[in-house]
Amino acid sequence: MAAHRKPRTRILASSGTAGRRTAVGMTAALASVTLLSQNAGADDKPSLSEVQKQVDELYHQAGVATQKYNQAKERTSTQRTTVNKQLDEVAERTQKLNDARRTLGSYAAAQYRNGGIGPEATLMLADDPQSYFEQNHLMDRLTGRQQEAVKDFRSQQTAANKKRAEATKSLETLTKSQEELRTSKATVQSKLSEARKLLSKLTAEEKARLAAIERAKEAEAKRKAEEAARKAEAERQAELERQKREEAQQEEDAGSDSGSGSGDSGSDSGSSTSQYDKVLAFAKAQLGEPYVWGATGPNSWDCSGFTQGAYKAAGISLPRTTYDQVNMGTKITNKSDLKPGDMVFFYEDVTHVGIYVGNGQMIHAPKPGANVRYESVDYMPFHSGARVL
Known part of the structure; x- marks a missing residue:
């Protein structure tokens, strides 16, 4: 009976040894993975020269955006001056147009007092007297002074409309330049922010080395x-x-003549x-x-x-x-x-x-x-x- 017993102790000992070996193997594997991970992280970190190269490129891109910003700013300033001048001209033309309208109105009022609203008065009160005349052929029934008033109104109206159109176009251009200005400014700030983030990841020792390189250069x-x-x-x-x-x-x-000539040449160079x-x-x-x-x-x-x-x-x-x-x-x-x-x-x-x-x-x-x-x-x-x- 005893001869047929299973060697429990030996089996248990063997199992324990295997378990310990497995545990040691797993620990070593984990350590290897951790080490590899750390090494990979170290390898992924850019070198100081690479960081400097990336930062310089960002600064160059910011420089590009800065020149575009300067260009848009200068253009905006010039266009703003133009728009302000044109708006003043629009106001001046509008004033002259209103004066011409009041002149026509005074003639129409006088005609009304003398006999009610006739075709002539309607002509002078119309928003566009010349257009009304073309439809009704009434100009020949007006006095010379009234005809001049109608022509002056038409002239002032054309000039005012032209100035309004010019001012509107300039305002559109100004708006476009202002948008370019905002875009360029945002680009500059974005590139500089990226550069600051890259530099912030450097260690104190790396920042000191970078500063030393700059000072030496x-x-x-x-x-x-x-x-x-x-x-x-x-x-x-x-x-x-x-x-x-x-x-x-x-x-x-x-x-002395020859010497005097040489002196003149030296003066230009000077x-x-x-x-x-x-x-x-x-x-x-x-x-x-x-x-x-x-x-x-x-x-x-x-x-x-x-x-x-x-x-x-x-x-x-x-x-x-x-x-x-x-x-x-x-x-x-x-x-x-x-x-x-x-x-x-x-x-x-x-x-x-x-x-x-x-x-x-x-x-x-x-x-x-x-x-x-x-x-x-x-x-x-x-x-x-x-x-x-």
């Missing part, structure tokens, strides 16, 4: 620009000394140089001022507002947007041909602009969250330059 651009300025000034002084020596030699060899100096001096004075989209100074700027302000300091009037500024002066297609004081434009859609200062550097109002600063002209895709002076 700005410092390097400033160093190169200052070095270029010193070099340019040294070359200018050397050129002036050379010109003085040549002029002195010419005076000795050919007399005038242009003086204007460039004013542009660059203004640009440098704004270093550190914040970028604010749609701003035109005096304490904050967007890119085209900045260039507009700089050239205004030199007595040059520029249009408001990059779309129009790019068509000013002489176009420059090669970066190597740029000279200090030229405007330099970026992106295929011409949505950013700066002021060239030499040695491959510019001063510009870059983007939200940044200040007016030096930057390499290679920082963004080059489009063209413009030499206005």
Whole structure:
């Protein structure tokens, strides 16, 4: 009997061992899944350079919308002035029309007192006397003064209707521009909000690194620009000394007439140089001022507002947007041909602009969250330059 007993203890021991192995296996599997999940999450997180690239693209898109906003704002302002003027003209014409209507009414009243309402009085009281005349051929029965009153009424009525039509059309255009203004503003705000959300996901250490990269780039651009300025000034002084020596030699060899002619030529060149100096001096004075989209100074700027302000300091009037500024002066297609004081434009859609200062550097109002600063002209895709002076 005993020989036929089942080895319960061994079976139980075996079952327990298997259970423990299963439990260990499940724990390991769960740990592996968790680790893989964590690794996948880490892999999904964009790198700092990728975040910066995405943010820069959003800022570019915001820049596009900003230029459209500036364009619509300028157009809206102009159209509002036009509409106000036209409405004043409508009011003036309406007043003249009412005066003409009162004149006809006085004639009709006089006729009524003399014999009741006849066809002539009906003609003069009609909303459109000329139309009534065409149907009833009564003009020949009116006096010369009455006929002139009817003609004057018709003329004033035509003019008033024309002014009303012009004002109505302008109001429709103004409404369209105002809608474009609202749309562009909403787009700017949306793109800037997306950029802020991306930046908010960075750790404190990543934000510090990003800020350090920006500061290093700005410092390097400033160093190169200052070095270029010193070099340019040294070359200018050397050129002036050379010109003085040549002029002195010419005076000795050919007399004062030749020297006087050289002086006139130098004066023309000096005038242009003086204007460039004013542009660059203004640009440098704004270093550190914040970028604010749609701003035109005096304490904050967007890119085209900045260039507009700089050239205004030199007595040059520029249009408001990059779309129009790019068509000013002489176009420059090669970066190597740029000279200090030229405007330099970026992106295929011409949505950013700066002021060239030499040695491959510019001063510009870059983007939200940044200040007016030096930057390499290679920082963004080059489009063209413009030499206005």
